[in-house]
Amino acid sequence: MEARDVMTPDPACCSPSDSVKDAAALMANNDCGEIPVVDQSGALVGVITDRDIACRCVAQGKPADTRVEDVMSSSLVTVTADEGIDDCCKKMEDSQVRRLPVVDEEGKCCGIVSQADIARHADEKETGDLVREVSESTEEAASAGCC
Numbered sequence: 001m002e003a004r005d006v007m008t009p010d011p012a013c014c015s016p017s018d019s020v021k022d023a024a025a026l027m028a029n030n031d032c033g034e035i036p037v038v039d040q041s042g043a044l045v046g047v048i049t050d051r052d053i054a055c056r057c058v059a060q061g062k063p064a065d066t067r068v069e070d071v072m073s074s075s076l077v078t079v080t081a082d083e084g085i086d087d088c089c090k091k092m093e094d095s096q097v098r099r100l101p102v103v104d105e106e107g108k109c110c111g112i113v114s115q116a117d118i119a120r121h122a123d124e125k126e127t128g129d130l131v132r133e134v135s136e137s138t139e140e141a142a143s144a145g146c147c
Contacts, residue, residue, distance in 0.1 A: 003088055004081035006121045007102050007111035013038045016045060016069035020057050023048045023068050034099045036109040037072050044101055044109045046072040078103045079113060085121070088113050 012026045013036045026035050027050060037046040048068050056062075056071035077095040079088050081102050088100055092115065102111035 001085045001121060002081065003079050003083050003085070003100075003102050003111070003113050006085065006117040007081070007113045008032075008117065009111045011036055011101075011109065011112045013109060014048065014068055015039070016067065016072070018068045019065045020048070020053055020062075020068060020071060021064035024050075024053055024064075032112075034112065036101050036112070037068055038109055042106075042108040044076065044078065044103055044107055046074040046076065047099075047101060048072040049099075076101065080104070081110060085118060089118060092118075 011032070012030045014023050014026060016037055016039070023035050027033060033050040035048050036044055037048055039045050046069070048071065052071050052073055057064075057066050062071070077091050077097055078101045079091060081104070091100060092098065098115045100113045101109050102113060104110045
């Protein structure tokens with residue numbers, strides 16, 4: 001099974017200059033916790049998560065019109081549509097992320113694979129391993145030699 005078999009295709013995206021309020025509205029309207037951030041050509045330049053908004057905007061007292069680029073996560077871990085689910089799980093576990101943008105050969109976002117997508121399609125052991133590894137605290141991961 002490949003990423004294309006489980007991913008959410010054509011996710012809602014925003015631009016770096018959009019407001020955090022607009023990104024949050026996209027999350028609410030699309031029932032998701034991460035929005036890919038793309039440049040004018042459609043290339044993926046980052047992601048903004050509900051956690052980015054809570055920790056880097058709201059908790060710091062920044063206004064709702066703060067630009068996405070000021071709070072987004074720009075160190076990206078991505079997969080291609082033809083990568084296997086095992087590779088997706090490994091990348092999620094190694095990076096301790098719950099979602100991976102799927103990019104095409106031009107670096108444009110064409111989907112997202114989430115932990116939930118994998119849980120709906122993978123066997124119970126693989127799903128359990130993924131949840132456990134992604135949820136491991138950074139300190140535990142560092143002491144285990146993962147980071």
